[in-house]
Amino acid sequence: MVKFLIRRLGLMVVILFLVSIIVFSLVHLTPGDPARMILGQEATKEALNALREKMGLNDPLYLQYIHWVTNVLQGNLGYSVKDNTPVLNVLLQKLPVTIQLSVMSFFIAMVIAIPAGIISATRKGTIFDYFGTTFALSGVSIPPFFLGILLIFIFSISLGWFAPSGYVEPWVNFGKSISLMILPALAVGVRLSAEITRMLRSSMLEVLQADYIRTAYAKGVLEKGVVLGHALKNALIPVVTVSGLQLATFLGGAVITETIFAVPGLGRLVVDAILTRDFPVVQGAVLFMAIAVVIVNFLIDILYSILDPRIKLTGGQ
Amino acid sequence: MEAKLEQVLPKVESPKKRRMKEMSARFFQNKLAVAGGVFTLLLILMAVFAPMVAPFSPSHQDYAKFLQSPSASNIMGTDELGRDIFSRIIYGARVSIQAGIISVGIALLLGIPIGLFSGYYRGVLDEFVVMRFTDALLSFPPLVLALSLAAVLGAGLQNAMIAIGIIFTPNFIRLVRGEVLSQREREYVTAAKASGISDVKIMFRHIFPNCLPPILVQATLSIAAAIISEASLSYLGLGTQPPTPSWGAMLSMGQGYLKDAPWISLFPGLFIFLTVLSINLFGDGLRDALDPKLK
Numbered sequence: 157m158v159k160f161l162i163r164r165l166g167l168m169v170v171i172l173f174l175v176s177i178i179v180f181s182l183v184h185l186t187p188g189d190p191a192r193m194i195l196g197q198e199a200t201k202e203a204l205n206a207l208r209e210k211m212g213l214n215d216p217l218y219l220q221y222i223h224w225v226t227n228v229l230q231g232n233l234g235y236s237v238k239d240n241t242p243v244l245n246v247l248l249q250k251l252p253v254t255i256q257l258s259v260m261s262f263f264i265a266m267v268i269a270i271p272a273g274i275i276s277a278t279r280k281g282t283i284f285d286y287f288g289t290t291f292a293l294s295g296v297s298i299p300p301f302f303l304g305i306l307l308i309f310i311f312s313i314s315l316g317w318f319a320p321s322g323y324v325e326p327w328v329n330f331g332k333s334i335s336l337m338i339l340p341a342l343a344v345g346v347r348l349s350a351e352i353t354r355m356l357r358s359s360m361l362e363v364l365q366a367d368y369i370r371t372a373y374a375k376g377v378l379e380k381g382v383v384l385g386h387a388l389k390n391a392l393i394p395v396v397t398v399s400g401l402q403l404a405t406f407l408g409g410a411v412i413t414e415t416i417f418a419v420p421g422l423g424r425l426v427v428d429a430i431l432t433r434d435f436p437v438v439q440g441a442v443l444f445m446a447i448a449v450v451i452v453n454f455l456i457d458i459l460y461s462i463l464d465p466r467i468k469l470t471g472g473q
Numbered sequence: 474m475e476a477k478l479e480q481v482l483p484k485v486e487s488p489k490k491r492r493m494k495e496m497s498a499r500f501f502q503n504k505l506a507v508a509g510g511v512f513t514l515l516l517i518l519m520a521v522f523a524p525m526v527a528p529f530s531p532s533h534q535d536y537a538k539f540l541q542s543p544s545a546s547n548i549m550g551t552d553e554l555g556r557d558i559f560s561r562i563i564y565g566a567r568v569s570i571q572a573g574i575i576s577v578g579i580a581l582l583l584g585i586p587i588g589l590f591s592g593y594y595r596g597v598l599d600e601f602v603v604m605r606f607t608d609a610l611l612s613f614p615p616l617v618l619a620l621s622l623a624a625v626l627g628a629g630l631q632n633a634m635i636a637i638g639i640i641f642t643p644n645f646i647r648l649v650r651g652e653v654l655s656q657r658e659r660e661y662v663t664a665a666k667a668s669g670i671s672d673v674k675i676m677f678r679h680i681f682p683n684c685l686p687p688i689l690v691q692a693t694l695s696i697a698a699a700i701i702s703e704a705s706l707s708y709l710g711l712g713t714q715p716p717t718p719s720w721g722a723m724l725s726m727g728q729g730y731l732k733d734a735p736w737i738s739l740f741p742g743l744f745i746f747l748t749v750l751s752i753n754l755f756g757d758g759l760r761d762a763l764d765p766k767l768k
Contacts, residue, residue: 294750297753299746301725302742305742306742309731309738416728431710442613442618
């Protein structure tokens, strides 16, 4: 286990190093002058020179990278061009909002996907299975922004049940906070549930053919006991792994959803920063998201090896 | 003598031909996959022959008819500038299909050679550079990376396609590399090596054709994902720029009129959904037909 942990940690460090290079290159290696990109085409020569000096853009590229990484490791992600606030503060301020959206979306996804996946697999070929697989494929095919607009049209404009946009912190007014977040969470959660339903169905179908399931039936265990007690436990292992790997896709979905519903989270921050050319914020937010994905994947790998002792703890591949 | 033998011996199909026949039979049994294929084909035809199919020019503005609900003359209604939604959807199909195919084409062009070389030669370059680099690229939320790239390169369809192509590349590198790893130990590769064929020829002429089926399936499904990505970038203002009609931008423009003129957003959204669903159905059917074990 220790050897596995060390190997996996080493791998994570290499990936994080490459992630930092990609994020750095995003602004520094692309054609054009970063200072001009930030200040726009109409910027004066003096303003451009001042910013270049401030950002250290006149140094050689490797020095700029070392300088940037050293700052990042000390928690300094730079300053927003818009109001000069530290990027890390801006990110930490927006993070709880995206965490609330994530928790609610995952909850909705699981509530839909677990029964749908189980029923589809245990009733394979019936109308239930057909309904489940059609839902899953439609959920994967629907663009997140269209789903968001559809939800606003149905539940806000036509039925008037929920407000179309806005955000209240849960500790200020818990009920209102949940009700404002339901539609965005549905928009993200439905898509996630579609992915999980597809995975759970195929993983369940595989498990249901295993010898120990046949033995359980032969011993006279009822179907409910076999499915929930024996099969689901094992079928969920790959689902947990892949759900974690979905974090990257999930964060991408949150970008669009937060924009549609005016939820002031990390996703909306990235879009606003891109549209206002606030590149330090873009760089910081993209790095922050990628680090979150790398760390979650690392934790899932560890969890996976604990959940399924059959997995050899030698490789990290 | 040869002619006589042909008459006497029963006709034997080559295994390749037989496999193709079995595969197409399996595909055509899957009605949903066929329906997906037919819809996609119709959409492509609609995009190609847009000037003949569309009742109006996509930029034609009729100020007497702005925000009109669907009617006999404008079957999907008109937008805030009096433009016909149906005509704009037909022209918008051009952008979506073009974006889907070209983005995936870029990903294939980059991903196939890198995957082939990496899987064939293995070693430090494969393990520590190529694979870890794909790991790193896959750690970014795909849409966020595409957005950042599009922002840096500049808004527009061409840059959006490049950005989407880049974010899809790691998936193809991994897929091709995995396939090459399973093929490189086969006897036909050993035989080719023994007969002195160059490595590049072995990779592209011998191994690559055997890796094609999963690449084809992945490419099809990626086209669907690329269409969503382009529409997302256009929705956020970083993809196709006005006045060129694009489904994502139409949806975004219509969002402000959702209460009074929902058709402006709902019809383009429905078309993106149906297109992506059809391509996914077709891709799933293709996968099941090529490898029934994966079903």
